[in-house]
Amino acid sequence: MKRKDIETKYHEERQALFDGLRRLDRRGFMKVAGAATGAVLGRSLVHPMSFVPISVASAATGGKVERFRFAYISDSHLYEKKLNERFVRSLLRAVDDVNKMDPQPDFVLYGGDLAQLGQPGELKLGAEILKSLKAPVRMMVGEHDWYLDMGEKWRELFGEPSYSFDHKGVHFVVLNSVIEEDFWTARKMTPLERMQTVAGLDNALQNRFMVGAPQREWLKKDLSRHAPSTPVIVFSHSPLYKYYRPWNFWTDDAEEVQALLRRFDKAVVIHGHTHQLLTHRIGNIHFHGMLSTAWPWPYAPEGLPELTVQMNRADPFNPQDGCGDGSVELHPDGLVDKVYGLWNRNPVTITRGYMTSRGRTDRPDAPSLSSY
Amino acid sequence: MYAKRVAIGALLWLGCQTGSGAGQTPRARSERAPTEETVEVKLCDDRTTTTVPKDMPPTRENGQRVADSLMSQWKREHPNQAWEMKVTQSHPTIPPPADNRKVLEGAQRTDQTYALFTERDVLTWERETLKLVQEGARVFHDAEAMEGTIGVSCDMCHPDAANTHPETYPKFQTQLGRVVLLRDMINWCLEHPVKAPRMEPDDPRMRALEAYIIAQRKGVTLEYGKH
Numbered sequence A: 001m002k003r004k005d006i007e008t009k010y011h012e013e014r015q016a017l018f019d020g021l022r023r024l025d026r027r028g029f030m031k032v033a034g035a036a037t038g039a040v041l042g043r044s045l046v047h048p049m050s051f052v053p054i055s056v057a058s059a060a061t062g063g064k065v066e067r068f069r070f071a072y073i074s075d076s077h078l079y080e081k082k083l084n085e086r087f088v089r090s091l092l093r094a095v096d097d098v099n100k101m102d103p104q105p106d107f108v109l110y111g112g113d114l115a116q117l118g119q120p121g122e123l124k125l126g127a128e129i130l131k132s133l134k135a136p137v138r139m140m141v142g143e144h145d146w147y148l149d150m151g152e153k154w155r156e157l158f159g160e161p162s163y164s165f166d167h168k169g170v171h172f173v174v175l176n177s178v179i180e181e182d183f184w185t186a187r188k189m190t191p192l193e194r195m196q197t198v199a200g201l202d203n204a205l206q207n208r209f210m211v212g213a214p215q216r217e218w219l220k221k222d223l224s225r226h227a228p229s230t231p232v233i234v235f236s237h238s239p240l241y242k243y244y245r246p247w248n249f250w251t252d253d254a255e256e257v258q259a260l261l262r263r264f265d266k267a268v269v270i271h272g273h274t275h276q277l278l279t280h281r282i283g284n285i286h287f288h289g290m291l292s293t294a295w296p297w298p299y300a301p302e303g304l305p306e307l308t309v310q311m312n313r314a315d316p317f318n319p320q321d322g323c324g325d326g327s328v329e330l331h332p333d334g335l336v337d338k339v340y341g342l343w344n345r346n347p348v349t350i351t352r353g354y355m356t357s358r359g360r361t362d363r364p365d366a367p368s369l370s371s372y
Numbered sequence B: 001m002y003a004k005r006v007a008i009g010a011l012l013w014l015g016c017q018t019g020s021g022a023g024q025t026p027r028a029r030s031e032r033a034p035t036e037e038t039v040e041v042k043l044c045d046d047r048t049t050t051t052v053p054k055d056m057p058p059t060r061e062n063g064q065r066v067a068d069s070l071m072s073q074w075k076r077e078h079p080n081q082a083w084e085m086k087v088t089q090s091h092p093t094i095p096p097p098a099d100n101r102k103v104l105e106g107a108q109r110t111d112q113t114y115a116l117f118t119e120r121d122v123l124t125w126e127r128e129t130l131k132l133v134q135e136g137a138r139v140f141h142d143a144e145a146m147e148g149t150i151g152v153s154c155d156m157c158h159p160d161a162a163n164t165h166p167e168t169y170p171k172f173q174t175q176l177g178r179v180v181l182l183r184d185m186i187n188w189c190l191e192h193p194v195k196a197p198r199m200e201p202d203d204p205r206m207r208a209l210e211a212y213i214i215a216q217r218k219g220v221t222l223e224y225g226k227h
Helices: A006-025 A024-045 A051-060 A085-100 A120-130 A152-158 A191-199 A213-224 A254-261 A350-356 B001-016 B060-077 B085-088 B108-110 B119-140 B184-191 B206-215
Strands: A068-073 A109-110 A137-139 A163-167 A169-176 A232-236 A243-244 A266-269 A279-282 A283-288 A324-330 A335-340 A348-349 B038-042 B049-053 B171-173 B178-180
Touching: A068 A085, A085 A120, A085 A324, A120 A152, A120 B060, A137 A169, A169 A213, A213 A254, A232 A254, A279 A350, A283 A335, B049 B060, B085 B119, B119 B206
Parallel strands: A068 A109, A109 A137, A169 A232, A232 A266, A266 A283
Antiparallel strands: A068 A324, A163 A169, A279 A283, A324 A335, A335 A348, B038 B049, B171 B178
């Protein structure tokens, strides 16, 4: 085990005390108040912009943030193999990509929409294919997985859709952000009709996505156990902001969810659903989209976040163009570099420097074929 | 007698609008030739008829029964009658066709037969044009209607017909090595991503698809040849 120098130890102890203070009730506060006083005074002397105290602070919360990488695969929209082999082959390609990564990623996030119409056969096929990943898989649910049986089969295969875990000093949260208010009962829709309606991106019969009050309450509790210095990464299928309402590139209660993340120094949201290079920043929260393995979506006619550098228009003659998978590199400062592993093109990396400088540095190349 | 007909007519109209009570057993029997004791009532489609007793009291209840009888017949013969409504509800953002009410103004319109349009003409143009566009929206979102074999429909890559840019055709399509029209690209998509047979240029579905794709770009400048 690596030895810690005296200064690190001192900062760690002090930070642990601060973390404890944040979670204290009144009685607990009285107990440690005396011990805290000296440390609090000490801390106020540290220059707030200094690099050292910040990194030490994150080292002292739930463990040191180590540099690591995780991969993602998303939006495969599988039909059963006998109906459509193309989407199956694309998912297999993504699995191959990830299995070839060296070193292997710490885990693989599956970003939702494993199935196209939520059929048990589609979900089982997807689960079977994902089993061949060498790294452990973290599953997220998408609307295409959910609305045939309201998540019954998905839960049976993969467990509850919202959960959290800690990894190398980072707190991860996985949400089910594709909850829609009931539009089907009044219209007397069958489960398949409900599924097909939600599966139509431009179908206005459905409602808007949301995380919903009960899940927000759970999220609030879950996050309350963590100090603001803990880097938080949230996985959601829909973007946790409002981009384009008619296509549900949208989460209706996005502001409420963002409010829960605001107190953290570093918060990153990685989302699926939009099938495109998509970059956004709201205050401390950095948002990154994921590529689909099945097909790219065009950019919406309005609402595109300013930080987004669009990808070149997809070549319609190449069925896998604009599709792909990718990875996320976690740095000890708690921020991420997001890699879009576009098939048949050079990968595009959205660095943390690009995000923190609000696009002034590290800007990826502009597209030559802009979207219509 | 006139008043009575109007009363039934009004109820029939109500029946048409709400379609309520379809499937109830009506007192009036449909498709029966009128006799001396009965009178024939016709639906607003000018085809569907039913007969009612001549001495039937013209109450609202009786009128409703007649309306229900006619509507249930009509619905049997038009099982997919709600398709337009479905399209309108699913795709409410389809831009409306151009407003042509201006042709109803101006002094010259009265001295030339061609210019003698009525409000009914203007409404007909609008409704018929929109209907073709809506039919296009239906086909666009329906793999089966295109005889697709792998469950893929146009909207899966082109929500609201985005990124179809009909205003850029004709243009040289590098991958095909020739100048193409919108319909050539539709056929290419049918054959490849959709895995459906090509459509003849005058196939009603091709015409409808073109109509929908073009309608979605209302207001965009024509820029043929643009890449």
